Amino acid sequence: MKLSTSSDRSEPPEPNPFTDEEFQVWRGFLRTHRTITDELNQRLIRKHDLTLLHYGVLITLITDPNRQPGQTGAAGGGGQ
Secondary structure: OOOOOOOOOOOOOOOOOOOOOHHHHHHHHHHHHHHHHHHHHHHHHHHHOOOHHHHHHHHHHHOOOOOOOOOOOOOOOOOO
């Protein structure tokens, strides 16, 4: 029994959504985004001992419209 591989099938090539110039701009955007988020992460760690990921979680928690004032999460339930 022979397993089918992609070279056995005649599939159309995947389309290229970008021109060469657009691809270079996209790569530049990704590099810039990475540079900015790395810098923000380092500043948050230095000033507040908090990573950008943890900051994002905190922002999500405090902006949750279903959050009750004084709610401390699963650990603060008090076993009621």
